[in-house]
Amino acid sequence: MHKTILFALVILSGLSAGALAANQVIHQQGRVFSSESVTIKKGGALTFVNDDSIPHNVMSATKGSEFNLGSQAPGMSTDVTFKETGDVQVICAIHPRMKMMVKVTD
Amino acid sequence: MSGFFPRRSTLLATAIVAAGLGAIGFASISLGAVIVGETRRIDLGQKAAPGMDAMKTQYKRPATIPFPKENPYTPEKAALGKQLYFDTRLSVSMAQSCASCHSPGFGWGDGLAVGVGHGMAKLGRHSPTIVNAAWGEIFMWDGRLATLEEQALGPIQAPGEMNMPLEQLMSRLTSIAEYKPLFAAAFPGEGMSAKTLAKAIATYERTVVSERAPFDAWIEGNEKAISEEAKRGFAVFNGKGLCSACHEGWNFTNDGFQDIGLPSKDIGRGEFVPGVIKMQHAFKTPGLREIERRSPYMHDGSLATLEAVVEHYDHGGVDRPSRSDLMKPLGLTAQEKSDLVTFMKTLTSNLSPTAVPVLPR
Numbered sequence: 108m109h110k111t112i113l114f115a116l117v118i119l120s121g122l123s124a125g126a127l128a129a130n131q132v133i134h135q136q137g138r139v140f141s142s143e144s145v146t147i148k149k150g151g152a153l154t155f156v157n158d159d160s161i162p163h164n165v166m167s168a169t170k171g172s173e174f175n176l177g178s179q180a181p182g183m184s185t186d187v188t189f190k191e192t193g194d195v196q197v198i199c200a201i202h203p204r205m206k207m208m209v210k211v212t213d
Numbered sequence: 214m215s216g217f218f219p220r221r222s223t224l225l226a227t228a229i230v231a232a233g234l235g236a237i238g239f240a241s242i243s244l245g246a247v248i249v250g251e252t253r254r255i256d257l258g259q260k261a262a263p264g265m266d267a268m269k270t271q272y273k274r275p276a277t278i279p280f281p282k283e284n285p286y287t288p289e290k291a292a293l294g295k296q297l298y299f300d301t302r303l304s305v306s307m308a309q310s311c312a313s314c315h316s317p318g319f320g321w322g323d324g325l326a327v328g329v330g331h332g333m334a335k336l337g338r339h340s341p342t343i344v345n346a347a348w349g350e351i352f353m354w355d356g357r358l359a360t361l362e363e364q365a366l367g368p369i370q371a372p373g374e375m376n377m378p379l380e381q382l383m384s385r386l387t388s389i390a391e392y393k394p395l396f397a398a399a400f401p402g403e404g405m406s407a408k409t410l411a412k413a414i415a416t417y418e419r420t421v422v423s424e425r426a427p428f429d430a431w432i433e434g435n436e437k438a439i440s441e442e443a444k445r446g447f448a449v450f451n452g453k454g455l456c457s458a459c460h461e462g463w464n465f466t467n468d469g470f471q472d473i474g475l476p477s478k479d480i481g482r483g484e485f486v487p488g489v490i491k492m493q494h495a496f497k498t499p500g501l502r503e504i505e506r507r508s509p510y511m512h513d514g515s516l517a518t519l520e521a522v523v524e525h526y527d528h529g530g531v532d533r534p535s536r537s538d539l540m541k542p543l544g545l546t547a548q549e550k551s552d553l554v555t556f557m558k559t560l561t562s563n564l565s566p567t568a569v570p571v572l573p574r
């Protein structure tokens with residue numbers, strides 16, 4: 108029980124830090140990620156904004172860093188926090204030309 | 214400032230949910246290296262719909278064919294590739310060539326609902342055209358192959374298609390004396406291999422480009438090149454019909470994957486991206502050049518005419534979780550539907566006949 112609470116606090120503080128700091132914003136207008144490659148500090152977050160006119164589906168299949176935002180409608184914004192160092196390939200499941208690399212550093 | 218406080222309480226809720234999940238399986242859910250926060254709505258402001266001239270700028274034909282730097286164009290390679298493309302000896306039965314299913318006579322498809330493979334057995338999906346494959350980002354209806362070079366070897370080896378193991382193929386081609394010098398000229402120092410065979414076929418396929426159609430003349434400024442009905446159809450295509458959300462640019466595709474609500478059981482792209490709901494029943498958006506010559510339509514060949522295709526989109530298809538959020542009843546009028554079809558027919562070019570090459574013996 109004690110462990111679970113501690114873990115929850117770790118997540119909470121991690122998310123808060125990510126939320127309070129100005130995240131780098133990744134735009135998707137014109138079916139393209141606004142950056143081909145970004146470098147962020149471990150524990151930092153990116154904000155994926157769908158400022159395009161159609162839905163996108165941001166995700167990663169990189170081992171250990173898998174995530175899937177699902178269908179993200181235009182006008183929606185989602186923060187994604189990266190907790191481990193390494194390269195994470197982020198793609199749009201729908202549009203194969205949409206690819207970017209997130210380099211998570213210490 | 215005040216915005217922070219509601220945020221914080223939702224974050225707290227997120228953390229509690231995360232902790233709760235811990236009890237039932239942290240390892241697979243919360244211990245990953247990536248945490249997805251909540252999604253919120255932001256204000257994108259009002260964007261004015263683009264006018265006709267702005268829309269038209271999106272559809273200009275490219276001036277040159279892109280060839281990858283790993284496999285640049287040479288006339289020798291393209292000529293060899295053309296011979297291989299039309300050579301039935303690439304199939305184990307010696308009865309089928311690439312051109313059997315991707316024939317210039319049918320807009321580089323086969324005119325059938327679904328392809329026919331080894332032993333005349335029906336395949337699961339409609340044979341896609343190879344027109345404008347040079348611009349393709351990913352290949353096959355389900356995107357399982359990354360390059361046109363890989364694609365070229367796929368159907369040759371597939372047991373259901375040409376059923377020809379590559380080793381057997383190379384030994385058969387080696388026994389055809391006239392192939393050797395052609396490979397030597399196309400691939401100096403490399404010679405005959407499955408790799409060079411794939412490069413030659415891919416190079417030839419990249420030269421198969423839809424020729425200028427009335428639509429191109431209109432885009433370039435000749436107002437008389439297409440009818441007023443077609444111009445209205447183009448406006449519906451880019452507006453109320455939402456067609457250009459996927460069929461975009463001069464080749465009318467962004468190579469994206471969408472479930473458009475066809476009742477077929479085939480899960481398409483979903484086989485390769487099992488965890489992503491929107492990829493179930495999703496297939497690659499085909500380009501629309503020469504579309505009038507490419508019936509029947511859709512990945513399963515289930516719709517016979519362009520009119521039926523427009524009806525399908527107007528209706529929106531099967532409503533299921535995987536269906537694209539862009540698929541919904543459109544409420545098109547009979548006039549708008551007919552204008553759309555008229556517009557699509559302006560994408561038919563005056564294709565010059567393709568000469569079948571004399572094959573090596």
Ligand SMILES: [Cu+2]
Pocket residue numbers: 138162163164199200201202205
């Ligand atoms: Cu996308």
